[in-house]
Amino acid sequence: MGFLxxxxxxxxRMAKAVKLFFIISGPGLIVMMADNDAGGITTYAATGARYxxxxxxxxxxxxxxxYYVQEMTVRLGAVTKRGHAEAIFEAFGSFWGWFSxxxxxxxxxxxxxxxxxxxxxxxxIFGVPPYITVIVVTIIMGAMVxxxxxxxxxxxxxxxxxxxxxxxxxxxxxxxxxxxxLAQGIRPHFPGGFNNEMFFFLMANIGTTIAPxxxxxxxxxxxxxxxxEKDIPWxxxxxxxxxxxxxxxxxxxxxxxxxxxxxxxxxxxxxxxLVLMGTNKYVGTFIAIGLFDAGFLGAICISLAxxxxxxxxxxxxxxxxxxxxxAPWFYACYFLMxxxxxxxxxxxxxxxxxxxLFVQVVAVTLLxxxxxxxxxxxNDEESMGKFKNTLFMNIVDLFIVxxxxxxxxxxxxSALFPNMFK
Amino acid sequence: MGIINFFKELFLNAVNVVRDINKKYEKxxxxxxxxVSFSMFMLRTYLLLLVGILFYKFYTLVK
Numbered sequence: 001m002g003f004l005x006x007x008x009x010x011x012x013r014m015a016k017a018v019k020l021f022f023i024i025s026g027p028g029l030i031v032m033m034a035d036n037d038a039g040g041i042t043t044y045a046a047t048g049a050r051y052x053x054x055x056x057x058x059x060x061x062x063x064x065x066x067y068y069v070q071e072m073t074v075r076l077g078a079v080t081k082r083g084h085a086e087a088i089f090e091a092f093g094s095f096w097g098w099f100s101x102x103x104x105x106x107x108x109x110x111x112x113x114x115x116x117x118x119x120x121x122x123x124x125i126f127g128v129p130p131y132i133t134v135i136v137v138t139i140i141m142g143a144m145v146x147x148x149x150x151x152x153x154x155x156x157x158x159x160x161x162x163x164x165x166x167x168x169x170x171x172x173x174x175x176x177x178x179x180x181x182l183a184q185g186i187r188p189h190f191p192g193g194f195n196n197e198m199f200f201f202l203m204a205n206i207g208t209t210i211a212p213x214x215x216x217x218x219x220x221x222x223x224x225x226x227x228x229e230k231d232i233p234w235x236x237x238x239x240x241x242x243x244x245x246x247x248x249x250x251x252x253x254x255x256x257x258x259x260x261x262x263x264x265x266x267x268x269x270x271x272x273x274l275v276l277m278g279t280n281k282y283v284g285t286f287i288a289i290g291l292f293d294a295g296f297l298g299a300i301c302i303s304l305a306x307x308x309x310x311x312x313x314x315x316x317x318x319x320x321x322x323x324x325x326x327a328p329w330f331y332a333c334y335f336l337m338x339x340x341x342x343x344x345x346x347x348x349x350x351x352x353x354x355x356x357l358f359v360q361v362v363a364v365t366l367l368x369x370x371x372x373x374x375x376x377x378x379n380d381e382e383s384m385g386k387f388k389n390t391l392f393m394n395i396v397d398l399f400i401v402x403x404x405x406x407x408x409x410x411x412x413x414s415a416l417f418p419n420m421f422k
Numbered sequence: 423m424g425i426i427n428f429f430k431e432l433f434l435n436a437v438n439v440v441r442d443i444n445k446k447y448e449k450x451x452x453x454x455x456x457x458v459s460f461s462m463f464m465l466r467t468y469l470l471l472l473v474g475i476l477f478y479k480f481y482t483l484v485k
Binding site: 089091094097314369376377379380409413417 | 439443444447448449450451452453457458461462464465468469472475476479
């Protein structure tokens with residue numbers, strides 16, 4: 001009897017903990033799944049096609065990288081109750097504040113265009129005209145925010161996060177050899193040797209792992225959700241679970257293209273989807289759906305990151321818990337970003353390839369600043385108190401931030417000088 | 423004339439708002455320890471270097 005009652009109470013405790021996790025989780029899981037945006041999926045598809053399973057070990061290394069950077073935003077948001085844009089203004093003054101805000105808006109808008117490119121390309125495979133995609137996506141994204149509750153927005157976003165897992169069944173459908181995946185994927189090595197092309201792919205993969213909007217988005221989302229200091233352990237778990245899922249999706253995407261398209265030169269996930277449709281209709285279709293979902297997830301987070309940042313700095317009401325008439329500027333900013341980015345994709349002859357490259361260049365001007373400010377703010381005892389970085393955290397965070405800065409900068413420069421690493 | 427006045431007012435409002443923000447965040451709150459100063463110096467150097475590379479790219483494109 002004693003054993004049964006102990007088992008029952010353990011079960012109750014676990015069930016309570018899981019329920020609490022689902023209440024508090026959100027920003028970490030969503031930002032991490034949105035990290036696998038249209039650009040990210042394209043990078044993974046190209047990596048699998050070029051190197052097979054050979055770089056899976058490198059994707060596993062990206063798990064702690066993503067976790068440690070985003071974990072800092074959870075603490076900063078929960079303790080200071082400020083978004084990253086406002087925190088920079090307040091701590092470093094208006095010069096660095098304006099620099100970060102304007103750079104963020106530019107890089108967000110350009111990235112938003114790339115998400116629309118991914119979504120229109122994905123639905124284009126099913127014969128949907130780009131203008132229909134842009135209109136429908138804008139309506140859905142509008143409907144997600146105008147209901148005036150953060151909680152509802154978050155739960156709808158979860159549905160799209162779940163759809164991001166479509167690459168897992170895809171990988172099983174192409175019947176990869178598990179022994180090959182383990183033998184080639186887990187052992188750290190550089191297939192074909194460490195050359196310029198390999199270096200380019202490593203930079204591209206790390207470049208898609210941490211984007212400037214992620215830092216701004218998660219910190220603002222933590223504030224909007226109303227997370228307190230006592231919720232930090234749950235926020236960390238949320239971020240950890242999100243990082244695990246983002247890496248799992250990336251690995252399964254690599255497995256799909258590594259199994260079926262090995263040795264092919266893949267420029268985009270849409271191209272991979274089209275080629276796959278020739279061999280396995282369902283896998284190709286799933287890849288296209290996954291690409292659309294990836295672009296959609298990226299778009300909902302990026303447009304919100306910008307609106308939150310503007311709202312914080314300009315002092316507008318800036319919460320998803322507000323109705324449109326309570327926060328008109330916040331929603332105006334959200335829709336302006338969305339509609340203008342959508343229109344650019346529809347302009348005939350718009351330099352979309354140039355825009356895609358330009359995103360990488362602009363991102364490297366903002367990412368180092370955002371990360372350096374993040375570490376400095378996390379070491380500010382006055383505002384962080386007992387939640388400031390420990391020595392161990394500083395060593396790990398500093399190492400990760402330096403690696404990200406160096407590799408993403410080289411990736412950005414490689415966009416300017418394409419032959420440099422090829 | 424009405425439209426011109428509307429945009430003029432909008433522009434003047436925006437200027438005032440930016441001026442208020444600049445005033446509000448005039449002085450950085452963070453304490454300028456040697457570590458913070460060094461980090462800011464490195465950041466400035468990095469950004470200047472990046473701007474230099476961008477100008478070089480622009481120069482080579484025009485040339």
